[in-house]
Structure formats: structure tokens, C-alpha cells
Amino acid sequence: MASITQKRFSLHRRVEQQDHRNQALKSQLLGLQSLASMGTVSYMIAHEINNLLTPLKSYASFALSDLDDRTLSEKALQKVVKNCDRTSKIMESMLALANGQTRQENDVRLLGLIEEVFTCLCRDFAKDGITVDVRVADDLTIRGVPVQIQQVLMNLILNARDAMLPGGGVLIVEAADKADSVEITVADTGGGIEPGNLENIFDMFFTTKANKRSTAENPGAGLGLAFCKMIIDNHEGSISVESEPGNGSKFRIVLPKPQSDNN
Numbered sequence: 001m002a003s004i005t006q007k008r009f010s011l012h013r014r015v016e017q018q019d020h021r022n023q024a025l026k027s028q029l030l031g032l033q034s035l036a037s038m039g040t041v042s043y044m045i046a047h048e049i050n051n052l053l054t055p056l057k058s059y060a061s062f063a064l065s066d067l068d069d070r071t072l073s074e075k076a077l078q079k080v081v082k083n084c085d086r087t088s089k090i091m092e093s094m095l096a097l098a099n100g101q102t103r104q105e106n107d108v109r110l111l112g113l114i115e116e117v118f119t120c121l122c123r124d125f126a127k128d129g130i131t132v133d134v135r136v137a138d139d140l141t142i143r144g145v146p147v148q149i150q151q152v153l154m155n156l157i158l159n160a161r162d163a164m165l166p167g168g169g170v171l172i173v174e175a176a177d178k179a180d181s182v183e184i185t186v187a188d189t190g191g192g193i194e195p196g197n198l199e200n201i202f203d204m205f206f207t208t209k210a211n212k213r214s215t216a217e218n219p220g221a222g223l224g225l226a227f228c229k230m231i232i233d234n235h236e237g238s239i240s241v242e243s244e245p246g247n248g249s250k251f252r253i254v255l256p257k258p259q260s261d262n263n
């Protein structure tokens, strides 16, 4: 019969072997996690590039539509150049976000950011039967990374538009200056969100636009809101939604004001 010392020795060796196996599994898991997050980042970047390519193509087509009209072509091409610049800034900022690099925050005029988003979308909302109502004070400023806040607004506005197609409706972008925060809301009069889906909409890859019955122009990737949440969390703010089926949706972003502004 093996002595107690021998038994302890063999037990000790088994524990050590198990420890080695655990370490090996841990490092494998870390490798897989970074692969998975690379996959996610690539998906997100592809999603945002797709959002930006559609208006770029429209501007380029405008430029080609009547080459004899030099003024029109020039104007459209200037928009193409401006949007390309914006696209590269957005890509840089997304890569920085994915790498966890520090953010370049600025005080920016919110109305200016919103107007640029609508220009960048190059959409005549009226053609889709959508009335746009922007109720934002001209001098209201927010603290944030401008291109990232614009990405959030662009995703919310595109979702609102999808929700109101094909019937049309009203899109209201509003902002309120509170004591220690700025509250931005994007509301639509579209189909609303089923109560069962409300808790999932900010999850990565959750979409109801994957099927043919969806009214959206493109099948959804389910990344827009996950991306919005990531950006707003990074700004130490919050994003939430109120919605009822048939009664539209209202997305609310709360961005804290920097401490020094509250004194």
C-alpha cells in the first residue's frame, strides 16, 4: 500500500499538471477573445463604411449626371471630397476606440454636428414622406469626440428613417441643456418596438431587419445601436429608449457636462 507521503506527492503532481493545463487554456482563451474582438471591430467598421458609402455614391452620381453643368458637378465633387475626409476621420476614431486609446474630446456646437450628419446622409427625407424637425438651440455645445457623436446620431437617424418607411412620418431631433448634462433625443413616428425586443436592441447582432418583410432598404446587421452604446458609454453618458408598438420610438442620450462647467 502506498505511503501517505507517496500519495501526497502524486496528488501534488496532479495538481501541478492541472495548473499547467489551466494556464494553457487561459492563454488560448485570451487569443480567442482578441480574435473575437477583432472580428467585431471589423464588422463594425464594415457597417459604418457601408453607411457612409451610400451617400458618397449619390454625390458622385450627381456629379456625373450632367457634366455640362460645371457648377453642379463641382459642388457634388466637393461634397465627395468632404465626405471622404469625414470617412477617414471616422475610421481613425473607430480604430482608436477599438484600441482603447484616449479620446480627443472637444467642446462642439451640437447643431453644427447635426447639420453635417444630414448633409452627409445626402437624403431628401421629404421624398420619403419624412418631415425633419430639429429643435436644438444654435449656441448649445456638448463635450465629446465630434465624429463619434455624429456616428451615434447618424445611426439613430437611419434607424428612425427605416422605421418610418414606406409610409413616412415625423423625425424630431431635440436637445435640452440641463444643469449637469445635455440631453439629446431622436424621436420618430414609425412602427415602434415590440416590448419583447426592447431589452435586446442594444445587443450586438440583434436585428429585426434580416427578413424580406422588413421595410428597411438594406438588411440589418444589428450593429448600429451596439456601436452607439459603446460610444456613449465611453463618453460616460447613457442611452435609452421609450417605445410602444404603433406609437413610434424615442431614443434619449444623456451626455454629462465636464465637472468644471458645473461650478
Ligand SMILES: Nc1ncnc2c1ncn2[C@@H]1O[C@H](COP(=O)(O)OP(=O)(O)O)[C@@H](O)[C@H]1O
Binding pocket: 155, 159, 160, 163, 188, 190, 191, 192, 193, 197, 201, 206, 207, 208, 209, 219, 220, 221, 222, 223, 224, 225, 226, 248, 249
Ligand atoms: N427607431 C426605431 N424604431 C423601431 N425599431 C428600431 C428603431 N431603432 C432600432 N430599432 C430596432 O432595433 C434593432 C437594432 O438596431 P440596430 O442595432 O441599428 O441594427 P439594424 O438597424 O442593423 O437592425 C432594429 O433591427 C430594430 O428592430
Ligand SMILES: [Mg+2]
Binding pocket: 155, 158, 159, 220, 223, 224, 225
Ligand atoms: Mg441600424
